[in-house]
Amino acid sequence: MSIEYLAGNHRSLPGSPQPYFLAAGEGEHAKLFADTFTVLLSGDETDGQFGMFTNRCAVGDIIPTHSHADTHETFYIVEGLVRLFVELPDGEKTNRLLGQGDFGFVPAGAAHAYRVEKPSLILGAATGGFERFFQQMGMPVASAANDGEPYVPPYPRMQAAAEAHNMRFIPDARW
Amino acid sequence: MSIEYLAGNHRSLPGSPQPYFLAAGEGEHAKLFADTFTVLLSGDETDGQFGMFTNRCAVGDIIPTHSHADTHETFYIVEGLVRLFVELPDGEKTNRLLGQGDFGFVPAGAAHAYRVEKPSLILGAATGGFERFFQQMGMPVASAANDGEPYVPPYPRMQAAAEAHNMRFIPDARW
Numbered sequence A, B: 001m002s003i004e005y006l007a008g009n010h011r012s013l014p015g016s017p018q019p020y021f022l023a024a025g026e027g028e029h030a031k032l033f034a035d036t037f038t039v040l041l042s043g044d045e046t047d048g049q050f051g052m053f054t055n056r057c058a059v060g061d062i063i064p065t066h067s068h069a070d071t072h073e074t075f076y077i078v079e080g081l082v083r084l085f086v087e088l089p090d091g092e093k094t095n096r097l098l099g100q101g102d103f104g105f106v107p108a109g110a111a112h113a114y115r116v117e118k119p120s121l122i123l124g125a126a127t128g129g130f131e132r133f134f135q136q137m138g139m140p141v142a143s144a145a146n147d148g149e150p151y152v153p154p155y156p157r158m159q160a161a162a163e164a165h166n167m168r169f170i171p172d173a174r175w
Helices: A003-009 A130-137 A155-164 B003-009 B130-137 B155-164
Strands: A020-022 A028-032 A035-041 A050-057 A063-068 A073-087 A093-098 A103-106 A112-127 A139-141 A167-169 B020-022 B028-032 B035-041 B050-057 B063-068 B073-087 B093-098 B103-106 B112-127 B139-141 B167-169
Touching: A028 A130, A035 A130, A035 B073, A035 B103, A050 A073, A050 A130, A050 B112, A073 B035, A093 A103, A103 B035, A112 A130, A112 B050, A130 A155, A155 A167, B028 B130, B035 B130, B050 B073, B050 B130, B093 B103, B112 B130, B130 B155, B155 B167
Parallel strands: none
Antiparallel strands: A020 B103, A028 A035, A028 A139, A035 A050, A050 A112, A063 A112, A063 A167, A073 A093, A073 A103, A073 A112, A103 B020, B028 B035, B028 B139, B035 B050, B050 B112, B063 B112, B063 B167, B073 B093, B073 B103, B073 B112
8 A cells, every 4th residue: 555545646537527337346445443444436527526435334333422513514314323323403302213315404503423333335425525534534445345444544644634524523522 | 295395395404414224215215217216315414525325216217418517416326227427528428327236427527318227226325415405306205115107297397407506508419
C-alpha cells in the first residue's frame, strides 16, 4: 500500500456527473473499526447534493453516539439486524431494531448511535461529501469483503475526519 | 379513496428534518403502470437535497426513454434483474444488466430507460423533489405490495407530472 494510495489516489468514481455502473462489491472501500464501507456515489457526481455507500458490518459494540451538524443520514437495511438509536428534537431518546427492508432517517444535528446485532449490509444515502468520511477516518482497502483485522485509527486521524465533517461525539450519552 | 387522498393528503412522512423509522413496506405508495413505488424519504426531510424510494416492479416492457434536466438518479438493485440503458455525454449509448447489489448512476440530463427482466426491488436515491414524481404521475395506493391492475395515467396527468420535473421523453430513442 503506497503513500499515494493513502493520500487519496484510491478514488475510482468519475468525480463529475456522468453515467456509470458498479457491479456488487465495486466502489471505493475503506475499513473502519470492524466494518467495511464502500462508496457507490459521491457528492462529486451529484453537484454536492448526496452520496451513497454500503456498510458491510460485523456484530459488535455500539458505534459511539455522535451528531453531524451539516449531514442528513439514512440507514436502509439490505440484510441483517441493526439497532439504531436517535435523539428526538424534544430530547427524548428512542431506538428501533431494523431488519431487512427497514429504514431509519437521522437528520442533521440529531445525536445517534447504532449497534449491529447480526452481520449486516446497510445502504446509506447522505448529504454530499459525508460519504468520504469513512475513507478519511478509516483505512482504504481493496475489497468490499469485510475480512481482515479491524482498523482502529490513530486519534489524530479520527479527530481530523470528525472535524472535516462538523461531527461531534457525545461520549457520555446513555440510551 | 377520497378526493382528499387523491389531492395529496396521503402523505405520511414528517415533512421536515426530524428522525423517523419505517418498517419494510411502510412509506408513501403509488402505482404507476405495472410498478409500485414507495417513498421512504422526501426532499422535505433533507432541505431539498435528496429523496429515496423503492420500486417493486414486475417484468415488463421497456420504460420509455427520458431525461430529467434537474435530477440525478440512482438505481441500486436490492433483488431482481434490471437492464439500465443510458446515453453517455459523447452520445454513445450503453446498457448494463444489473442484478442484486449492482448500482447505476444517471446524472441530470442523461437520456435513459430501463427494462425489468425479473421481478425486482429497486432502491433509488435522487435529487430532492423527484421522489414525488411517481405519486404525481401515478395513483396513490395503500400498500407497497405490487398487486392489483396496472395503472395507466390519463395523458394530461402524465404531462403535468413530467413538466413539474422538467422531464423530456424521447420516444424515438433506439438502444
